[in-house]
Amino acid sequence: MLDFSIIVDYWDMYMQGFGHTVKASLLALLGSLLIGIVIAVFRIAPVRPLNWFGAAYVEFIRNIPLILVVFVFFFGFPALGVRLDSFTAGTLGLTVYTAAFIAEVIRAGILSVPKGQMEAARSSGLTYLQTMRYIILPQAIKIVIPPLGNQFINLVKNSSILGVIAGLDLMYFGDLISSETFVTFDVYIFVAMFYLVLTVPLSLGVGFLERRLARSR
Amino acid sequence: MISFHQVNKHYGNFHVLKDINLHINQGEVVVIIGPSGSGKSTLVRCINRLETITSGELIVDNVKVNDKNTDINKLRRNIGMVFQHFNLYPHKTVLQNITLAPIKVLGISEKEAKETAMYYLEKVGIPDKANAYPSELSGGQQQRVAIARGLAMNPKIMLFDEPTSALDPETIGEVLDVMKKLTKEGMTMVVVTHEMGFAREVADRIVFMDQGRILEEAPPEEFFANPREERARLFLSRILNH
Ligand SMILES: Nc1ncnc2c1ncn2[C@@H]1O[C@H](COP(=O)(O)OP(=O)(O)OP(=O)(O)O)[C@@H](O)[C@H]1O
Ligand SMILES: [Mg+2]
Numbered sequence: 358m359l360d361f362s363i364i365v366d367y368w369d370m371y372m373q374g375f376g377h378t379v380k381a382s383l384l385a386l387l388g389s390l391l392i393g394i395v396i397a398v399f400r401i402a403p404v405r406p407l408n409w410f411g412a413a414y415v416e417f418i419r420n421i422p423l424i425l426v427v428f429v430f431f432f433g434f435p436a437l438g439v440r441l442d443s444f445t446a447g448t449l450g451l452t453v454y455t456a457a458f459i460a461e462v463i464r465a466g467i468l469s470v471p472k473g474q475m476e477a478a479r480s481s482g483l484t485y486l487q488t489m490r491y492i493i494l495p496q497a498i499k500i501v502i503p504p505l506g507n508q509f510i511n512l513v514k515n516s517s518i519l520g521v522i523a524g525l526d527l528m529y530f531g532d533l534i535s536s537e538t539f540v541t542f543d544v545y546i547f548v549a550m551f552y553l554v555l556t557v558p559l560s561l562g563v564g565f566l567e568r569r570l571a572r573s574r
Numbered sequence: 575m576i577s578f579h580q581v582n583k584h585y586g587n588f589h590v591l592k593d594i595n596l597h598i599n600q601g602e603v604v605v606i607i608g609p610s611g612s613g614k615s616t617l618v619r620c621i622n623r624l625e626t627i628t629s630g631e632l633i634v635d636n637v638k639v640n641d642k643n644t645d646i647n648k649l650r651r652n653i654g655m656v657f658q659h660f661n662l663y664p665h666k667t668v669l670q671n672i673t674l675a676p677i678k679v680l681g682i683s684e685k686e687a688k689e690t691a692m693y694y695l696e697k698v699g700i701p702d703k704a705n706a707y708p709s710e711l712s713g714g715q716q717q718r719v720a721i722a723r724g725l726a727m728n729p730k731i732m733l734f735d736e737p738t739s740a741l742d743p744e745t746i747g748e749v750l751d752v753m754k755k756l757t758k759e760g761m762t763m764v765v766v767t768h769e770m771g772f773a774r775e776v777a778d779r780i781v782f783m784d785q786g787r788i789l790e791e792a793p794p795e796e797f798f799a800n801p802r803e804e805r806a807r808l809f810l811s812r813i814l815n816h
Contacts, residue, residue: 471661473657473661474661476655476657476661477657477661477662477663478663479624479650480622480624480650480653480655481651481654481655481675481724481727482648482680482727483647484647487678487679491674492663495665496663496664496665499665
């Protein structure tokens with residue numbers, strides 16, 4: 358039987374960790390979505406140097422382990438004279454890393470919008486960026502909601518990387534509580550439950566959105 | 575209004591437009607016909623630079639289409655285009671489809687854009703569909719929305735690339751009727767179509783293309799009664815007796 362007195366005694370710590378995990382996830386979600394859209398548009402815009410930049414970003418970032426991306430911000434930036442606290446460094450690393458995956462998802466979505474949409478919009482005098490914004494992206498987003506949802510769920514789970522650099526998240530406080538109580542299994546089960554509190558609604562929410570969009574076309 | 579001077583276009587090694595010379599005056603209705611793959615769509619799509627030319631000169635509304643300094647978005651305001659597959663925006667209502675460009679490109683107010691949109695929806699005969707989504711309309715209705723969308727920019731030229739080819743036979747007529755109305759109002763029109771009845775009735779000139787070349791250019795009476803080119807004759811006999 359799980360020792361529920363731990364969660365009662367250490368409630369404040371769990372909540373602090375939970376709060377930081379939520380905050381890191383939300384910030385990284387917004388940030389990686391924005392960067393991901395920009396990189397995706399870079400990859401397909403009719404401008405060669407942007408294509409190269411976008412491809413380099415994706416291939417470089419998604420092919421190295423997340424922890425190394427986080428280390429760049431945590432250890433690398435101070436070497437350049439930019440000091441980041443561990444929460445910020447971890448969240449930035451998570452953002453930059455997830456953006457590479459989101460860029461690929463969005464790019465696939467953009468490419469699945471029929472070519473005629475771009476042609477109709479451009480021939481009415483809209484600029485490339487206006488066409489992206491009003492015509493292509495809104496349609497692409499609907500197509501990519503399910504894979505995007507998966508990326509967001511991964512993101513929430515990956516935010517546990519903050520624990521490695523003392524980023525004050527759930528994982529960090531889990532470690533702390535475990536070292537104070539000398540209990541491991543129960544402590545981490547409670548940590549897992551807090552993650553589920555975030556990821557299960559996210560997963561259900563994505564399913565709901567998917568069904569609603571399917572109806573509205 | 576539209577002038578091709580010795581225009582050539584290649585897709586890689588493939589020579590799709592060969593020495594095109596074509597002059598279309600304001601208010602003229604030119605119908606382009608020819609076998610599949612002869613370059614009709616490519617020719618029309620050069621006019622608003624959906625395709626770029628390889629050599630020669632193309633002038634539309636006194637602007638060199640392929641000049642580096644040409645603001646293509648500005649030129650495109652004056653050229654409406656209607657596609658075979660309508661290409662309506664599926665996530666927007668009929669009204670939003672029509673008002674988007676006037677609001678974003680011309681910068682007119684939403685209220686004015688809506689009034690203009692309703693005017694053109696009346697004109698194409700489906701004002702009651704203003705708040706429907708494209709997927710709720712028949713093919714003929716969608717194409718009429720596409721025409722209204724083009725007209726709402728108040729263009730000087732309308733391009734049509736096989737506007738009725740994707741339609742059921744019963745709805746072809748309603749789209750052709752709208753187009754006929756336009757020709758009477760003096761719109762400059764370039765139309766790719768297989769509708770020979772339409773061509774005969776409203777075209778000022780028929781342009782016959784084959785293998786990337788313009789083989790014959792003539793008023794419809796002359797062209798249909800007595801095509802000069804053997805290949806044009808062959809094409810006509812096939813299309814009229816199918
Ligand atoms: N993007 C492209 N790349 C290479 N070849 C192309 C491309 N687009 C068209 N072509 C070729 O150019 C030729 C002319 O095409 P186009 O679409 O202009 O013909 P069309 O006269 O409109 O034919 P249809 O009646 O079938 O619409 C065809 O042989 C086609 O295969
Ligand atoms: Mg064609």
